[in-house]
Amino acid sequence: MNRNAQAVVLAALGALTLRVSVTDEHTRYVNAAMKWPLVVSGVLMLLLALSRVLRREDGGEPTTPAVWVLLLPVVVGLAVQPAALGAYVADRRVNDVSAQQYDEPAVDPLPRDRTTDVGLAEFVSLAAGYGEALAGREVRLVGFVTHADGAWFVNRLTISCCAADASAFRVRIDAGDVRVDVPAEKTWVRVVGRWAEGTGVEGVDLPALRASAVEEVPAPRQPYE
Structure with a gap:
């Protein structure tokens, strides 16, 4: 050359x-x-x-x-600008919460007097081992939507180094009294609500959020938490 x-x-x-x-x-x-x-x-x-x-x-x-x-x-x-990882990875690596993530001293509860922005990974981990920190607290989650078995979920991916080591975190949304159309798959949403107590404990099932507000938002510039 x-x-x-x-x-x-x-x-x-x-x-x-x-x-x-x-x-x-x-x-x-x-x-x-x-x-x-x-x-x-x-x-x-x-x-x-x-x-x-x-x-x-x-x-x-x-x-x-x-x-x-x-x-x-x-x-x-x-x-070509490939899209960030999304629903495909979320379906296959969902909520891999190890015991080490919550087998530690109790954390401080979230504040009661305001809505707290919480990452999907943090919410899943708190539900798995620190339910008392979430109980009765209003939180705000941001993620992309997936559907399965008649339910819909908010998802977010995390990476430590690169996309190859991505982990996925998912929360089921219970609309409750909120009258909203179920968002389309891959839509990014901001959901406000309270943890459905007893769900997601020790990573046995998916944690659920009883929503009080659902709003579509643009995809964030940085898609991973």
């Missing part, structure tokens, strides 16, 4: 890396904390490409057509 071909490949990779990091697209694949390492990597690749162009000597083997195959993944990455 000659100098110019090296510069083109490096520049393309650098541009793609910068694009997915600056636009927060990387949060569909890796932890949000990876943003700045990706930005630095993209800038370094662009600088390396520039250095190859500015060098006067031309070294390396002659460029063959096969070299340009290296650009195909970059072209695909620039043209």
